[in-house]
Amino acid sequence: MAGKLKIKVDPDKCQGHARCKALAPELFELDEFGNAHEVGDGSVPDALVEKAHLARSNCPEFAIDITEE
Amino acid sequence: MSDTDRVMPEHPPVTDWIHDFDHTDQRWTDNPYPIWDEMRKASPVVHTNRFQGCYLPTTYEAVRQISHDTEHFSSRRVIVRDERPEVVRNAAPPITSDPPEHKPAKQLMLPPFTPDAMKKLEPRVRAICNELIDEFIADGKVDAADRYTKHIPVRTIAHMLGIPESDSDVFIKWIHMILELSIKDESKLMQAVQEMTAYFTGFIEERRRKPTDDLISYLIKAKDKDGQPLDDSQVLGSLRLLLIAGIDTTWSGIGASLWHLAKTPADRDRLIREPELMPTAIEEFLRAYSPVTMAREEMKETVIEGCPVKPNNMVLLSFPAANRDPAMFPDADKVIIDRKENRHAAFGLGIHRCVGSNLARLEMIVAIEEWLKRIPDFRLDPAGRVAWSQGTVRGPRKMPILFGKAK
Numbered sequence: 348m349a350g351k352l353k354i355k356v357d358p359d360k361c362q363g364h365a366r367c368k369a370l371a372p373e374l375f376e377l378d379e380f381g382n383a384h385e386v387g388d389g390s391v392p393d394a395l396v397e398k399a400h401l402a403r404s405n406c407p408e409f410a411i412d413i414t415e416e
Numbered sequence: 417m418s419d420t421d422r423v424m425p426e427h428p429p430v431t432d433w434i435h436d437f438d439h440t441d442q443r444w445t446d447n448p449y450p451i452w453d454e455m456r457k458a459s460p461v462v463h464t465n466r467f468q469g470c471y472l473p474t475t476y477e478a479v480r481q482i483s484h485d486t487e488h489f490s491s492r493r494v495i496v497r498d499e500r501p502e503v504v505r506n507a508a509p510p511i512t513s514d515p516p517e518h519k520p521a522k523q524l525m526l527p528p529f530t531p532d533a534m535k536k537l538e539p540r541v542r543a544i545c546n547e548l549i550d551e552f553i554a555d556g557k558v559d560a561a562d563r564y565t566k567h568i569p570v571r572t573i574a575h576m577l578g579i580p581e582s583d584s585d586v587f588i589k590w591i592h593m594i595l596e597l598s599i600k601d602e603s604k605l606m607q608a609v610q611e612m613t614a615y616f617t618g619f620i621e622e623r624r625r626k627p628t629d630d631l632i633s634y635l636i637k638a639k640d641k642d643g644q645p646l647d648d649s650q651v652l653g654s655l656r657l658l659l660i661a662g663i664d665t666t667w668s669g670i671g672a673s674l675w676h677l678a679k680t681p682a683d684r685d686r687l688i689r690e691p692e693l694m695p696t697a698i699e700e701f702l703r704a705y706s707p708v709t710m711a712r713e714e715m716k717e718t719v720i721e722g723c724p725v726k727p728n729n730m731v732l733l734s735f736p737a738a739n740r741d742p743a744m745f746p747d748a749d750k751v752i753i754d755r756k757e758n759r760h761a762a763f764g765l766g767i768h769r770c771v772g773s774n775l776a777r778l779e780m781i782v783a784i785e786e787w788l789k790r791i792p793d794f795r796l797d798p799a800g801r802v803a804w805s806q807g808t809v810r811g812p813r814k815m816p817i818l819f820g821k822a823k
Contacts (some may be wrong), residue, residue: 350822364816365531369678369695380526404757405699 360410371398460721483765489712507655545786561815563594569666578630668707668811695751703760706736
């Protein structure tokens with residue numbers, strides 16, 4: 348049984364391409380400048396695992412990390 | 417020298433793309449992809465003595481490194497020309513700004529262009545698309561570059577700025593002078609900038625007296641990092657940026673997408689059957705047909721992907737070539753409208769990520785959606801010819817299209 352996944356946006360790398368928000372709006376929020384951060388503590392519900400991976404693999408700045416707890 | 421007797425310097429045809437490239441060569445304009453492949457196979461960075469010396473990174477990795485390296489590569493000049501015009505303050509911030517001036521200039525422009533801000537604009541963009549289609553749909557054919565794709569970004573930006581959409585033609589003229597004619601004739605740049613300043617000064621004065629909720633009023637109300645209002649040169653620079661960066665770029669993006677769909681019925685039919693695929697397809701069109709090539713100026717000697725690069729050279733920062741790099745994108749030369757992994761660099765990488773990327777995406781999605789709703793069956797006119805723009809921004813400038821059963 349796999350552990351719970353967590354996502355984290357690196358604010359120093361994020362440049363506001365907003366691809367994550369388009370692909371996984373449940374997992375990412377944008378600030379007033381359009382830069383992204385994870386919703387809450389970044390926990391990924393099982394139903395959104397695929398979306399989390401999709402968001403990571405479309406970030407042009409490689410700013411999204413996914414870790415397993 | 418007057419405009420008419422100025423001799424446009426002609427560039428000799430290229431015989432060696434690796435050591436003597438020229439992005440204004442007609443073969444590059446017609447079909448650059450095999451040229452980029454040839455250059456990439458030779459080296460991650462190539463050089464030409466044209467344009468007083470210019471490098472071109474050919475791989476995604478080289479483009480990524482240069483985009484992130486503001487220490488060695490300056491944005492003070494962002495177009496590669498025969499001449500190097502004098503560097504002016506507030507040319508078109510933040511695109512022409514380096515750190516530390518870049519961040520406050522960029523943060524000023526970001527809030528009006530977030531995805532949420534763009535949602536409010538969507539109904540007007542849909543209406544613009546349909547107003548344009550109404551004008552030609554009964555004809556059974558159209559030059560889509562001249563009568564559709566060109567007008568969507570220019571009317572949208574005019575709407576955002578709060579200036580008359582009917583002035584669109586003069587904006588298009590300035591952009592053509594700045595981005596294309598000025599590569600070989602610097603006086604066109606000066607002329608366009610002077611005309612733009614004269615045009616906008618009136619609107620700025622008017623909005624100072626009576627602010628509205630448009631973007632000119634937003635800039636007038638904005639404060640810089642020290643809490644001071646922007647001076648006129650900053651407001652004018654920002655307006656120049658919006659016009660220059662926001663119009664023929666998106667014109668090109670919409671045009672290339674429509675061009676692909678005109679010649680690829682399978683993709684067209686699939687997007688009609690699966691409309692939810694549209695945003696993913698648009699990302700793939702952005703990758704495969706990226707319109708924008710930026711530039712940097714090399715300030716301090718460094719090494720990129722094993723290649724030494726030396727000061728006093730320009731760098732043609734080809735996001736389009738990076739996006740065709742097979743080391744980054746499997747089947748890079750194939751257009752795969754449901755491509756799952758797509759870290760394309762069409763809007764740049766690093767701190768200069770395009771401020772208007774959310775606007776461009778909205779316009780591209782809406783323009784293709786509305787076209788497909790009204791004109792689901794169309795093809796390139798076999799009797800016509802598609803013509804592409806030269807230089808910094810690549811997109812169709814003539815695109816004769818037939819609808820349905822028209823001949």
